[in-house]
Amino acid sequence: xxxxxLFTSKQARRFPxxxxxxxxxxxxxxxxxxxxxxxxxxxxxxxxxxxxxxxIYSEEQATLLTxxxxxxxxxxxxxxxxxxxxxxxxxGVGKMGQSLINYEPFKxxxxxxxxCFDSNKNVIGQTFNNLKVCAYxxxxxxxxxxxxxxxxxxxPTIVGQKSADDLVSLGIRAIWNFxxxxxxxxxxxxxxxxxLGSSLALLNHRLVLQKEKESKK
Amino acid sequence: xxxxxLFTSKQARRFPxxxxxxxxxxxxxxxxxxxxxxxxxxxxxxxxxxxxxxxIYSEEQATLLTxxxxxxxxxxxxxxxxxxxxxxxxxGVGKMGQSLINYEPFKxxxxxxxxCFDSNKNVIGQTFNNLKVCAYxxxxxxxxxxxxxxxxxxxPTIVGQKSADDLVSLGIRAIWNFxxxxxxxxxxxxxxxxxLGSSLALLNHRLVLQKEKESKK
Numbered sequence: 342x343x344x345x346x347l348f349t350s351k352q353a354r355r356f357p358x359x360x361x362x363x364x365x366x367x368x369x370x371x372x373x374x375x376x377x378x379x380x381x382x383x384x385x386x387x388x389x390x391x392x393x394x395x396x397i398y399s400e401e402q403a404t405l406l407t408x409x410x411x412x413x414x415x416x417x418x419x420x421x422x423x424x425x426x427x428x429x430x431x432x433g434v435g436k437m438g439q440s441l442i443n444y445e446p447f448k449x450x451x452x453x454x455x456x457c458f459d460s461n462k463n464v465i466g467q468t469f470n471n472l473k474v475c476a477y478x479x480x481x482x483x484x485x486x487x488x489x490x491x492x493x494x495x496x497p498t499i500v501g502q503k504s505a506d507d508l509v510s511l512g513i514r515a516i517w518n519f520x521x522x523x524x525x526x527x528x529x530x531x532x533x534x535x536x537l538g539s540s541l542a543l544l545n546h547r548l549v550l551q552k553e554k555e556s557k558k
Numbered sequence: 559x560x561x562x563x564l565f566t567s568k569q570a571r572r573f574p575x576x577x578x579x580x581x582x583x584x585x586x587x588x589x590x591x592x593x594x595x596x597x598x599x600x601x602x603x604x605x606x607x608x609x610x611x612x613x614i615y616s617e618e619q620a621t622l623l624t625x626x627x628x629x630x631x632x633x634x635x636x637x638x639x640x641x642x643x644x645x646x647x648x649x650g651v652g653k654m655g656q657s658l659i660n661y662e663p664f665k666x667x668x669x670x671x672x673x674c675f676d677s678n679k680n681v682i683g684q685t686f687n688n689l690k691v692c693a694y695x696x697x698x699x700x701x702x703x704x705x706x707x708x709x710x711x712x713x714p715t716i717v718g719q720k721s722a723d724d725l726v727s728l729g730i731r732a733i734w735n736f737x738x739x740x741x742x743x744x745x746x747x748x749x750x751x752x753x754l755g756s757s758l759a760l761l762n763h764r765l766v767l768q769k770e771k772e773s774k775k
Contacts, residue, residue: 357755440653440654523579533764537664538574544708
């Protein structure tokens with residue numbers, strides 16, 4: 342079943358958060374929670390969360406107040422195909438690359454890093470989370486068998502565009518880009534940029550506003 | 559000068575991207591670029607970018623088409639206080655913490671990681687990017703002298719809330735949270751969550767939509 346087209350981008354972003362949180366509750370021994378609690382936890386508008394759960398539970402329940410945690414995890418996973426394994430390759434096994442190889446939450450969304458590549462001889466052959474680093478030069482011959490549509494790009498800025506060009510020429514469909522420059526790729530290749538500077542700048546912006554608010558009291 | 563309150567959250571997110579890109583152009587020897595090019599590079603609406611540059615250049619130029627790169631960097635940095643050093647501490651020096659200590663772009667936004675802490679004896683005393691890892695137990699006595707309002711939280715999930723509680727009790731003002739669970743903090747403490755799972759899920763969502771679009775052709 343593939344209903345991803347029913348969801349907005351904002352929902353595609355929110356659902357993984359719900360899963361994360363519900364699994365944490367589950368690990369703490371909880372079996373049920375409320376929509377209100379979820380809205381409060383993520384500081385979301387109640388109306389947004391209501392809309393999300395109307396989708397998740399379709400028309401079964403007109404007004405949903407409390408939800409069963411394990412059932413909700415199952416439904417979100419199913420609707421969003423988290424149960425379908427998606428092969429991912431990782432290019433650039435520096436500190437950021439290594440931390441992503443170890444990032445557990447990816448698995449619960451169905452993402453599976455099947456291979457990682459680096460051109461640094463000191464890194465090639467090392468193992469991270471049971472994954473052996475392959476030589477970047479072998480990417481071309483190995484690519485087809487890896488059956489991966491998504492690449493994580495964690496290379497140094499200076500080789501960012503070159504690596505993207507290589508991936509595109511091999512037929513990659515989507516690039517999750519940690520290189521802090523915009524990449525130039527064909528229109529049909531999806532690029533999602535993770536520029537951490539923006540997030541930190543936003544944090545600081547909110548802090549400045551908060552301090553201003555306090556000083557006016 | 560502090561004009562941060564004039565900006566929206568979306569602008570606070572976009573400006574660091576502009577700086578990053580303009581510096582890359584500058585390094586490539588460019589001196590001028592166009593508003594149109596910036597909009598196209600980041601796939602932004604021309605009207606949004608126009609609004610951003612009207613703010614950056616105030617009323618000096620009614621219709622701005624090309625901009626001077628170095629002047630624009632100077633203006634954005636000045637308006638957003640990127641020139642003002644902001645001390646930041648980092649809690650949890652695992653792979654993610656190490657990669658953030660090495661993340662160069664933070665410096666151009668004025669963020670300066672002044673100390674990092676871990677409770678793992680094998681990590682304490684190690685040096686990353688000239689920063690020596692301190693014992694987490696020393697955080698309490700060291701905190702005041704570090705003069706940091708922002709903490710980066712990159713600890714394991716299981717100690718996430720406990721670390722946040724410690725930071726709040728010491729008087730931290732803002733937490734940049736990489737722990738993939740929501741933190742419970744007082745209303746006046748700013749938390750900006752970086753949950754990478756959401757970004758990867760969004761990438762996948764866009765890929766699914768793209769493939770559907772292609773299959774309909």
